Amino acid sequence: MKVRPAEPADSEGMSIVLQEILALWQSDRPCSAGHVRSFYVEHPDRIECSVAVSDDGAILGFQSLKIAKDGSGWNVPAGWGIIGTYVKLAAGRQGIGKALFAATGQAARAAAMARIDATIDETNALGLAYYEAMGFRTYRRQSGMISKVYAVSPQADADIAGASA
Numbered sequence: 559m560k561v562r563p564a565e566p567a568d569s570e571g572m573s574i575v576l577q578e579i580l581a582l583w584q585s586d587r588p589c590s591a592g593h594v595r596s597f598y599v600e601h602p603d604r605i606e607c608s609v610a611v612s613d614d615g616a617i618l619g620f621q622s623l624k625i626a627k628d629g630s631g632w633n634v635p636a637g638w639g640i641i642g643t644y645v646k647l648a649a650g651r652q653g654i655g656k657a658l659f660a661a662t663g664q665a666a667r668a669a670a671m672a673r674i675d676a677t678i679d680e681t682n683a684l685g686l687a688y689y690e691a692m693g694f695r696t697y698r699r700q701s702g703m704i705s706k707v708y709a710v711s712p713q714a715d716a717d718i719a720g721a722s723a
Contacts, residue, residue: 561657564607564620569595571617572609575646582647583679598622598642603630605639606665610654619645621658623665623674632675639666639674639710643688650684659692666710674708 564572573591580589588597598607603624610618622642626634634640641662645654666674676694678685680702694706 559610559612559618559652559654559657561608561610561661564599564609566595566599568609568617568620569599572598572620572644575617575619575644578647579644583682603627605669605671606662608658608661608665610645610658617646618649618652619643619654619658621655621662623662625669625671626675634675634677634705635673637672638707639669639671641674641676641708643676643685655688656692663710671710673710675705676708677703677705680704 569591573589573594576589576594580587598604598620601607601622601624603626605623605625607620607622609620612618621644624640626632626636626638626640628636630636632640643655643658645658662674674694676685676689678689680686680699686704686706689706689708692708694708696704697707698705
Protein backbone atom coordinates (compact mmCIF):
# COMPACT_ATOMS: atom_id res chain seq x y z
CA MET A 559 0.00 0.00 0.00
CA LYS A 560 1.08 3.54 -0.66
CA VAL A 561 -0.42 6.92 0.21
CA ARG A 562 -0.37 9.76 -2.30
CA PRO A 563 -2.34 12.92 -3.13
CA ALA A 564 -5.73 12.21 -4.69
CA GLU A 565 -6.16 13.00 -8.38
CA PRO A 566 -9.38 13.50 -10.35
CA ALA A 567 -8.95 10.01 -11.86
CA ASP A 568 -9.24 8.56 -8.32
CA SER A 569 -12.78 9.90 -7.89
CA GLU A 570 -14.48 6.70 -9.10
CA GLY A 571 -12.54 4.46 -6.71
CA MET A 572 -13.04 6.92 -3.85
CA SER A 573 -16.76 6.98 -4.65
CA ILE A 574 -16.94 3.19 -4.35
CA VAL A 575 -15.36 3.34 -0.88
CA LEU A 576 -17.75 6.12 0.16
CA GLN A 577 -20.83 4.34 -1.27
CA GLU A 578 -20.06 1.22 0.76
CA ILE A 579 -19.70 3.19 3.99
CA LEU A 580 -22.79 5.33 3.44
CA ALA A 581 -24.84 2.20 2.69
CA LEU A 582 -23.75 0.76 6.04
CA TRP A 583 -24.75 4.01 7.75
CA GLN A 584 -28.05 4.05 5.82
CA SER A 585 -27.15 7.59 4.76
CA ASP A 586 -28.43 9.38 1.70
CA ARG A 587 -25.44 11.74 1.53
CA PRO A 588 -24.11 12.24 -1.99
CA CYS A 589 -21.36 9.83 -3.03
CA SER A 590 -21.14 9.88 -6.82
CA ALA A 591 -17.75 10.17 -8.49
CA GLY A 592 -18.65 13.72 -9.53
CA HIS A 593 -19.50 14.66 -5.96
CA VAL A 594 -16.29 13.09 -4.65
CA ARG A 595 -14.25 14.98 -7.23
CA SER A 596 -15.82 18.37 -6.41
CA PHE A 597 -16.24 17.92 -2.64
CA TYR A 598 -12.92 16.24 -1.83
CA VAL A 599 -10.41 16.13 -4.70
CA GLU A 600 -10.91 19.60 -6.20
CA HIS A 601 -12.63 21.51 -3.38
CA PRO A 602 -11.40 25.13 -3.18
CA ASP A 603 -10.80 24.84 0.60
CA ARG A 604 -8.71 21.68 0.19
CA ILE A 605 -5.42 21.56 2.03
CA GLU A 606 -4.82 17.89 1.26
CA CYS A 607 -6.78 14.91 0.04
CA SER A 608 -4.85 11.66 0.14
CA VAL A 609 -5.67 8.19 -1.09
CA ALA A 610 -4.35 4.86 0.12
CA VAL A 611 -3.76 2.63 -2.89
CA SER A 612 -3.15 -1.12 -2.92
CA ASP A 613 -0.28 -2.67 -4.86
CA ASP A 614 -2.74 -3.46 -7.66
CA GLY A 615 -4.00 0.14 -7.83
CA ALA A 616 -7.31 -0.20 -5.94
CA ILE A 617 -8.36 2.68 -3.68
CA LEU A 618 -8.42 1.37 -0.10
CA GLY A 619 -9.38 4.64 1.54
CA PHE A 620 -9.04 8.39 1.52
CA GLN A 621 -8.71 11.31 3.88
CA SER A 622 -9.63 14.92 3.24
CA LEU A 623 -8.31 18.00 5.05
CA LYS A 624 -9.96 21.35 4.35
CA ILE A 625 -9.56 24.71 6.01
CA ALA A 626 -12.55 26.21 7.79
CA LYS A 627 -13.42 29.73 6.68
CA ASP A 628 -15.84 32.27 8.11
CA GLY A 629 -19.31 31.54 6.84
CA SER A 630 -18.39 28.12 5.44
CA GLY A 631 -21.15 26.43 7.42
CA TRP A 632 -18.85 23.94 9.16
CA ASN A 633 -19.46 25.39 12.66
CA VAL A 634 -15.70 25.25 13.20
CA PRO A 635 -13.48 28.26 13.96
CA ALA A 636 -11.93 29.85 10.87
CA GLY A 637 -8.42 28.56 10.29
CA TRP A 638 -9.02 25.15 11.84
CA GLY A 639 -8.75 22.08 9.67
CA ILE A 640 -11.74 19.87 8.94
CA ILE A 641 -10.96 16.19 8.41
CA GLY A 642 -12.90 13.33 6.92
CA THR A 643 -11.65 9.74 6.73
CA TYR A 644 -13.08 6.82 4.77
CA VAL A 645 -11.53 3.35 4.60
CA LYS A 646 -12.91 0.41 2.63
CA LEU A 647 -14.81 -1.76 5.10
CA ALA A 648 -12.92 -4.93 4.16
CA ALA A 649 -9.58 -3.14 4.58
CA GLY A 650 -10.04 -1.94 8.17
CA ARG A 651 -7.45 -2.57 10.88
CA GLN A 652 -4.55 -2.68 8.39
CA GLY A 653 -2.93 0.66 9.22
CA ILE A 654 -4.57 2.54 6.35
CA GLY A 655 -6.05 5.26 8.55
CA LYS A 656 -2.75 5.74 10.35
CA ALA A 657 -0.87 6.04 7.04
CA LEU A 658 -3.42 8.53 5.70
CA PHE A 659 -3.18 10.62 8.87
CA ALA A 660 0.61 10.77 8.58
CA ALA A 661 0.20 12.52 5.20
CA THR A 662 -2.59 14.75 6.54
CA GLY A 663 -0.56 15.76 9.59
CA GLN A 664 2.35 16.71 7.37
CA ALA A 665 0.05 18.85 5.20
CA ALA A 666 -1.47 20.51 8.29
CA ARG A 667 1.97 21.41 9.63
CA ALA A 668 3.04 22.76 6.21
CA ALA A 669 -0.10 24.93 6.19
CA ALA A 670 0.72 26.19 9.74
CA MET A 671 -2.64 24.87 10.91
CA ALA A 672 -2.99 24.80 14.71
CA ARG A 673 -6.01 22.49 15.12
CA ILE A 674 -8.06 19.95 13.18
CA ASP A 675 -11.74 19.19 13.84
CA ALA A 676 -13.30 15.78 13.32
CA THR A 677 -17.06 15.72 13.83
CA ILE A 678 -18.40 12.18 14.01
CA ASP A 679 -21.87 10.70 14.45
CA GLU A 680 -22.15 9.54 18.06
CA THR A 681 -23.17 6.05 16.85
CA ASN A 682 -20.01 5.63 14.72
CA ALA A 683 -17.93 3.65 17.23
CA LEU A 684 -15.21 2.83 14.67
CA GLY A 685 -14.80 6.47 13.66
CA LEU A 686 -14.74 7.69 17.25
CA ALA A 687 -12.14 5.06 18.20
CA TYR A 688 -9.99 5.89 15.14
CA TYR A 689 -9.83 9.60 15.87
CA GLU A 690 -9.16 8.96 19.56
CA ALA A 691 -6.28 6.64 18.59
CA MET A 692 -4.86 9.38 16.31
CA GLY A 693 -4.78 11.82 19.26
CA PHE A 694 -8.06 13.69 18.81
CA ARG A 695 -9.93 14.67 22.00
CA THR A 696 -13.61 15.45 22.47
CA TYR A 697 -14.33 19.16 22.79
CA ARG A 698 -18.03 19.44 21.88
CA ARG A 699 -21.22 17.39 21.66
CA GLN A 700 -24.26 18.54 19.70
CA SER A 701 -27.37 16.92 18.22
CA GLY A 702 -26.08 13.38 17.86
CA MET A 703 -22.56 14.41 16.85
CA ILE A 704 -19.28 14.38 18.75
CA SER A 705 -16.61 16.88 17.74
CA LYS A 706 -12.99 16.02 18.44
CA VAL A 707 -9.98 18.27 18.07
CA TYR A 708 -6.38 17.46 17.25
CA ALA A 709 -3.65 19.90 18.27
CA VAL A 710 -1.19 20.07 15.37
CA SER A 711 1.36 22.12 17.31
CA PRO A 712 2.51 21.81 20.94
CA GLN A 713 1.20 25.34 21.65
CA ALA A 714 -2.24 24.41 20.34
CA ASP A 715 -2.15 21.35 22.61
CA ALA A 716 -1.36 23.55 25.62
CA ASP A 717 -4.17 25.94 24.66
CA ILE A 718 -6.67 23.06 24.45
CA ALA A 719 -5.53 21.63 27.80
CA GLY A 720 -5.86 25.07 29.41
CA ALA A 721 -9.33 25.63 27.95
CA SER A 722 -10.65 22.34 29.33
CA ALA A 723 -9.15 22.80 32.82
